[in-house]
Structures are given as structure tokens and as C-alpha cells.
Amino acid sequence: MSHPSFPHRLFVRNFVLIFFLFAVFALSPAPLALAADSTNMKTLTAEELLHLLSSPAKPLLFQVGSHMLYMQAHIPGSEYIGAGNTPDGLQRLNARVSKLPKKTAIVLYCGCCPWSHCPNVNPAYDALTQLGFTNVKVLYIAGNFGSDWADKGYPVAKGE
Amino acid sequence: MKKTILVFSAALILLVWLPACRHSSSAQSTALRPAPDFSLTDITGHPLRLSDYRGKVVILDFWATWCEPCKQEIPHFIDFENKYSAQGLAIMGISMDDSEPPVRDFQKQYKMNYPVAVGTSQLADQYGGILGLPITFIIDRQGRILARHIGATNISIIESEVQKALAQAP
Numbered sequence: 346m347s348h349p350s351f352p353h354r355l356f357v358r359n360f361v362l363i364f365f366l367f368a369v370f371a372l373s374p375a376p377l378a379l380a381a382d383s384t385n386m387k388t389l390t391a392e393e394l395l396h397l398l399s400s401p402a403k404p405l406l407f408q409v410g411s412h413m414l415y416m417q418a419h420i421p422g423s424e425y426i427g428a429g430n431t432p433d434g435l436q437r438l439n440a441r442v443s444k445l446p447k448k449t450a451i452v453l454y455c456g457c458c459p460w461s462h463c464p465n466v467n468p469a470y471d472a473l474t475q476l477g478f479t480n481v482k483v484l485y486i487a488g489n490f491g492s493d494w495a496d497k498g499y500p501v502a503k504g505e
Numbered sequence: 506m507k508k509t510i511l512v513f514s515a516a517l518i519l520l521v522w523l524p525a526c527r528h529s530s531s532a533q534s535t536a537l538r539p540a541p542d543f544s545l546t547d548i549t550g551h552p553l554r555l556s557d558y559r560g561k562v563v564i565l566d567f568w569a570t571w572c573e574p575c576k577q578e579i580p581h582f583i584d585f586e587n588k589y590s591a592q593g594l595a596i597m598g599i600s601m602d603d604s605e606p607p608v609r610d611f612q613k614q615y616k617m618n619y620p621v622a623v624g625t626s627q628l629a630d631q632y633g634g635i636l637g638l639p640i641t642f643i644i645d646r647q648g649r650i651l652a653r654h655i656g657a658t659n660i661s662i663i664e665s666e667v668q669k670a671l672a673q674a675p
Contacts, residue, residue, distance in 0.1 A: 411569065412603045416626040418636055428603070430571055458638050459656065462573040488656060489637020 386470050388485040391499060394452060398422070404450035404482075407441070409434060409469040410457045410490075418495050420454065421502040429455070429469030438472055447477045454483065456490025537649040540565070540642065541631040545599075545622040548609050553597065553622050556648070561595045562670040563644040564663070565632075567624065569601045570611040572638040574657035579615055581660040585667065586618045592671045593646065599624040601635055645670045 389397075397404055398420075406423035408415050415425045426441060427434030442451070451473060455465040466483045473481045486493045495501050540563070544554045555563070566582060568575035582596050596619035600608045605623050612621050629635040632642065633653075641658060643651040643666045652666050 411571075411601065413601045413624070413626055413629070414636065417629050417634055428571070456637060457569070458572050458574060464571050464573075491634055491636025492655065495634065495636055 385474075386467065387482045389452065389482045390485055391494060391497070394420075394484055395499065397450075397452070402450065404452045404480075405445075406452050406454070407438070407469070408455065409438070409453050409465045410455035410463075414455075414457055414490060416504060418490065418501045418503060420494070421500050423454070425505075426469070429453075429465035429467070429472075434465070435468060435472050438469055439476070442473065442476065442478065445478075448480055449478065450480045450482075451478060452482050452484055454486065454490075456484075456486040456494060458489060460485065460487050537645075537651065540644045540648050540650050541628075542648075543628050543631065545624070545628070547620040547622040548605060548612060549620075551620065553620050555597075555644075558595045558597075559648050560646050560675045561593045562589075562646055562667060563642075564594065564596045564667065565599065565642040565644060566596065567599050567601055567629070567632070567635045567638060567640045567642075569638050570607045571602070575639040576615075577657060578639055578641070578660065579617065581663075583616065583618055585664065589667060589671060593675065594667060594671060595619070597622070599628065601629070601638060643667060643670060646673060646675050 394406075398406075403422075406420055407426045408419050408423045409426050409429040411428055412425060419425070424441070427437040429435065429438070442449070453466055453469050453473075455463050457463060457465065463486075470481060470483055540555060542554070542556045544552065547553045555565075564582060564585065566575075566578070568579065579598070582598070585594060586596050598617060598619060598621040600611075600621060600623050602608050602623060608621060608623055611617075624635070632640075637655065639654075639657065641654045641663065643654075643663065645651050651670055654663065
């Protein structure tokens with residue numbers, strides 16, 4: 346009985362390794378969450394936003410999630426616009442930006458639920474880009490506003 | 506070379522796995538603190554007061570009509586209501602929607618068989634803030650919080666906790 350040649354064994358080993366890595370990617374929820382980024386939204390991290398907010402060139406910050414969430418906790422200085430998945434929310438967004446220059450820096454955020462399930466940021470982002478705004482970004486919140494912002498000790502305000 | 510491949514593979518796996526862990530739901534120990542009492546009116550007009558359910562095991566589910574992970578859990582809660590209510594389980598759905606009409610429509614569409622009310626930010630504060638959905642509390646027969654699950658949770662974990670709580674004497 347002949348033993349497999351060295352190149353053959355190397356091939357089998359590499360195949361097993363690649364298969365294992367593929368399985369990990371396929372079974373992990375992380376790639377699914379990242380798949381939500383396959384839309385054309387430009388995103389920024391919490392750290393990047395905090396840096397921006399402490400700079401002279403502060404962007405406008407719009408919360409496009411539920412009012413209930415905003416009442417409990419929101420990023421100081423952010424404006425409640427309305428849920429991006431509702432006609433009312435989009436109408437309010439349109440009204441808010443109607444007189445702004447198209448180059449205005451705007452950051453949208455929600456955090457109602459995991460990034461890949463958020464129903465609000467995509468429609469709000471699309472609405473602004475369709476209106477011609479060229480400097481719009483979305484705060485990437487992986488899980489929710491509680492876990493990924495408030496619980497990390499980042500600044501939070503309450504109420505209207 | 507082999508070592509390099511192994512180290513590279515291990516690093517890659519960790520890079521993939523660690524963010525994955527962050528996305529999974531989390532159960533947080535609350536050291537059996539009493540569940541804050543509340544009094545709401547459910548969407549059918551009936552009073553919904555937590556203290557009226559003392560002696561029962563309660564699943565208190567914070568959800569919303571626009572929340573996809575919530576929609577995945579609700580059919581299981583409907584099953585639980587059928588399966589365990591005779592043993593002393595009560596389920597309450599507290600919607601964090603901004604208005605009631607979509608909640609009414611949702612309850613009809615999903616044939617929710619347990620009381621549903623629209624929550625308030627004050628109630629959310631009482632429960633430590635509902636800053637993301639779903640969040641599910643399991644409350645024991647003595648009115649103490651046994652578990653808090655943040656995010657979509659493996660339903661077998663919730664069922665197991667409910668069964669253990671139901672097994673305890675009222």
C-alpha cells in the first residue's frame with residue numbers, strides 16, 4: 346500500500362484548512378452583519394463620531410429611529426427626526442434639510458436593533474443621497490444603542 | 506511555514522469569532538431584584554398591572570412592530586402561552602412603538618394570544634432602559650427578575666428558564 350505523496354498531503358491539509366475557515370465564516374453571524382454594509386451607505390464608528398463632535402467641523406446629527414428610544418437616550422446635540430422607515434419620518438427629514446447646502450455634513454444614527462435588521466438608516470440615507478446630499482454618513486451600531494453606545498460610557502442625553 | 510499557517514489561521518478565526526460573539530444575545534444576571542411594578546392599559550382597553558400576576562411566572566417581552574428579531578420570537582411566545590399557561594405562565598408584550606395603531610394591526614395579524622400594551626419611556630427607565638430590541642425579562646412567581654435577555658435569543662434558553670421557574674412552588 347503506497348502512502349500519499351507529500352504534495353498530495355499538503356493539498357489535503359490546505360483543503361481541510363480552507364474548508365474549516367469557510368465553515369467558520371459561513372456559520373458566524375458576523376459576516377451576515379457585515380453583509381448589511383454591502384449597501385452603498387458610508388459609515389463611521391463611534392470613536393470617529395466622537396472625534397468629529399469634538400472638532401470645530403461638527404456634523405449635523407440626526408436620530409432616525411423611534412421617539413421612544415430618543416426619549417430614553419440619545420447622543421447630545423442630535424436631533425430627533427423620526428423613524429426612517431415611515432412616511433412621516435422621511436417627510437420630517439425632507440423638511441429639515443430643505444434649506445441646507447448639499448455639502449452639509451450629516452450623520453444619521455438609530456440603534457433600535459442589530460445593524461443588519463435596522464429598518465431606519467437605509468431609507469433615511471437613501472432619501473438624503475437622492476436629494477443630492479454628498480456628505481452623509483451613518484453611525485455603525487452593531488447591536489443596539491444601549492450596548493454599543495450608552496453602556497460604553499459615551500455621552501448620552503435624555504428627553505425631548 | 507506550517508507554524509505560520511497555523512498562527513495565521515488561529516488569528517483569522519479569532520478575528521471572525523470575537524465579533525460574532527458580540528452580536529449574539531446576552532443574558533444578564535440581575536441578582537433576583539424585584540421586577541418594578543407597572544400599570545398600563547392594554548390595546549384592548551383592559552388594565553395590565555404586573556403585581557396582579559404575582560404567583561405566576563411572567564415573560565415580559567419588550568418589542569416593536571418594526572423589529573425583525575422581535576417578529577421571530579413572538580410566534581414562540583404564542584406557543585408558550587398555549588403550552589404553559591395552565592402551569593402558571595403569563596406573557597406580556599410591551600410594544601415600544603411610538604403609536605398604538607400599528608400594534609393593534611400586528612396583534613391581529615400574528616394572532617397574539619397574550620396581553621399587549623404600548624410602553625412608555627418611564628417604564629423603560631424602570632427596567633434599566635430599553636435601548637434596543639427585543640429585550641425579554643423572565644420574572645419568577647415571587648415577582649423577581651430571573652433573567653434579562655438582550656437581542657434575539659435562542660428560544661430553547663428562554664423555555665428552559667421558564668420550565669425551571671414553573672417547577673418552583675408558588
